[in-house]
Amino acid sequence: MKPAPFDYCRPATVAEALEALGSSESSRVLAGGQSLIPAMNFRLTDVSVLVDINRVDGLASVDCDLGGVTVGAAATQTRVLEHEGAAGVVGGLRAALRHVGHLQIRNRGTVCGSLAHADPAAELPALAVASGAVIAVSGPDGERRIDAADFFIGPFWTALEDGELITEVHFPAQPPGSVTIVDEISRRAGDFAVAGLVATVQADGGAVRSARLVGFGLGGVPTRLETAEAAIEGWAADHPADTLAEAVMADTADAFDDIHATSWYRREAVAALTVRAARQALADAEAA
Amino acid sequence: MTISEPISEVDVEVTVNGQPQRHRVPARLLLSDYIRDTVGLTGTHLGCEHGYCGACTVIVDGDAVRSCLMLAAQVDGAEVRTVEDLAPAGADSLSPMQQAFHDNHALQCGFCTAGFLMTLESVDPTEWNEPERVVELLSGNLCRCTGYQNIVTAVTEAWSAYDGSGGSDDG
Numbered sequence: 325m326k327p328a329p330f331d332y333c334r335p336a337t338v339a340e341a342l343e344a345l346g347s348s349e350s351s352r353v354l355a356g357g358q359s360l361i362p363a364m365n366f367r368l369t370d371v372s373v374l375v376d377i378n379r380v381d382g383l384a385s386v387d388c389d390l391g392g393v394t395v396g397a398a399a400t401q402t403r404v405l406e407h408e409g410a411a412g413v414v415g416g417l418r419a420a421l422r423h424v425g426h427l428q429i430r431n432r433g434t435v436c437g438s439l440a441h442a443d444p445a446a447e448l449p450a451l452a453v454a455s456g457a458v459i460a461v462s463g464p465d466g467e468r469r470i471d472a473a474d475f476f477i478g479p480f481w482t483a484l485e486d487g488e489l490i491t492e493v494h495f496p497a498q499p500p501g502s503v504t505i506v507d508e509i510s511r512r513a514g515d516f517a518v519a520g521l522v523a524t525v526q527a528d529g530g531a532v533r534s535a536r537l538v539g540f541g542l543g544g545v546p547t548r549l550e551t552a553e554a555a556i557e558g559w560a561a562d563h564p565a566d567t568l569a570e571a572v573m574a575d576t577a578d579a580f581d582d583i584h585a586t587s588w589y590r591r592e593a594v595a596a597l598t599v600r601a602a603r604q605a606l607a608d609a610e611a612a
Numbered sequence: 613m614t615i616s617e618p619i620s621e622v623d624v625e626v627t628v629n630g631q632p633q634r635h636r637v638p639a640r641l642l643l644s645d646y647i648r649d650t651v652g653l654t655g656t657h658l659g660c661e662h663g664y665c666g667a668c669t670v671i672v673d674g675d676a677v678r679s680c681l682m683l684a685a686q687v688d689g690a691e692v693r694t695v696e697d698l699a700p701a702g703a704d705s706l707s708p709m710q711q712a713f714h715d716n717h718a719l720q721c722g723f724c725t726a727g728f729l730m731t732l733e734s735v736d737p738t739e740w741n742e743p744e745r746v747v748e749l750l751s752g753n754l755c756r757c758t759g760y761q762n763i764v765t766a767v768t769e770a771w772s773a774y775d776g777s778g779g780s781d782d783g
């Protein structure tokens with residue numbers, strides 16, 4: 325189907341974009357359009373004013389330094405995936421983006437758009453929570469910064485208020501000696517995950533020191549696996565996998581059922597992914 | 613060009629397959645419908661209009677994109693290429709990839725073919741010519757007829773001169 329009529333603008337500055345967003349109650353930001361335009365084509369989303377931010381000055385940048393990487397709201401996923409930044413800085417984004425859609429989707433889709441969209445099965449919100457990302461927002465009342473942990477409220481629902489715009493997101497560099505692994509179960513390469521895991525793991529001397537574990541596709545928002553984070557400390561490859569898997573099961577009791585999988589299947593899947601991630605982190609640490 | 617005030621009709625100047633085009637279009641017109649109905653190039657097909665099938669894939673400023681997930685308004689100032697641009701105009705010959713599709717029965721109904729060809733045209737074979745990478749590349753295009761095997765065979769044949777490890781034999 326085709327979208328219903330709307331008015332379109334393509335502002336040059338953040339101030340102009342905010343003004344246009346404030347001009348109507350059903351105004352929307354258009355970034356990559358890879359989630360919004362399908363919803364408009366289906367007439368699931370009602371838009372009166374569409375504010376295309378792709379030509380706003382300065383929003384397409386990807387800046388890396390030792391502290392981390394800052395991705396502007398108009399920077400495409402392909403741009404970030406191809407960025408030459410060091411593995412310790414953009415490694416997590418690279419690992420996540422490999423699972424996002426297909427080449428043609430990533431060529432338009434943005435990192436910030438995925439956060440704003442907040443699909444419960446999306447990789448980037450989970451990565452943002454796992455890595456302690458900070459989302460920079462501009463709105464009618466000025467600018468504010470929101471920790472990823474406070475940003476996701478429910479499925480397709482974030483802390484963004486009406487008339488607010490994400491201008492950029494900052495992903496801090498990973499702790500030294502750690503690796504970020506993004507793994508998932510999906511029906512077909514490039515499809516949204518049935519369930520998945522982002523694991524930032526620090527390992528040395530044959531054992532896991534600490535890890536940040538965040539599941540996705542389990543509930544309405546990225547799911548921090550805190551029992552498993554405690555259980556994984558000191559875990560070594562010859563330890564029983566069950567201790568880790570049981571901890572994940574305890575963390576995921578609320579996982580949902582749908583046509584693609586039962587709650588139980590999702591929990592088992594993330595438990596298996598957690599064991600796999602721990603083993604891989606240990607192998608990577610040994611090879612390093 | 614930027615547009616600061618919201619408007620319902622947008623002026624678009626774009627190059628399509630090397631030809632300059634100029635139209636005033638409704639803001640809601642999809643790029644796919646612009647290409648088919650306004651410019652009149654019907655080689656680009658529409659299967660789903662929500663980003664899943666890849667039949668509508670075209671190249672915008674060098675990148676393969678879903679034309680059903682862009683607005684015509686967004687290509688103002690851009691260069692768009694469609695399947696009609698692959699074989700040299702007026703020549704009876706096909707492009708090497710088209711010929712390989714033909715030779716290997718890589719299409720049956722042909723509905724998906726333009727999308728596959730434009731995805732393939734958009735990439736540098738020296739970066740993608742490895743069996744796993746070819747399959748990954750093609751995962752964004754659906755084909756309901758062939759079972760994909762003949763498409764992979766065609767790509768392998770058309771790209772046989774390239775090694776996929778980042779360097780090329782003959783460019």
Ligand SMILES: Cc1cc2nc3c(=O)[nH]c(=O)nc-3n(C[C@H](O)[C@H](O)[C@H](O)COP(=O)(O)OP(=O)(O)OC[C@H]3O[C@@H](n4cnc5c(N)ncnc54)[C@H](O)[C@@H]3O)c2cc1C
Binds near residue numbers: 423429443
């Ligand atoms: C076939 C297909 C497969 C896909 N597979 C995956 C997948 O496996 N994993 C995955 O995570 N995603 C997937 N996606 C979605 C894709 O990653 C989208 O690009 C992403 O979810 C949204 O980013 P966007 O830039 O396209 O945003 P848009 O579609 O432009 O916008 C999405 C929403 O966010 C809002 N928004 C966007 N940018 C901002 C901003 N800067 N400030 C405030 N609000 C904003 C919009 O108003 C809209 O409500 C897929 C999409 C398709 C079509």
Ligand code: FES
Binds near residue numbers: 680
């Ligand atoms: S018609 Fe565009 S992806 Fe199916």
Ligand code: FES
Binds near residue numbers: 721724725756
């Ligand atoms: S040849 Fe019929 S869909 Fe591909």
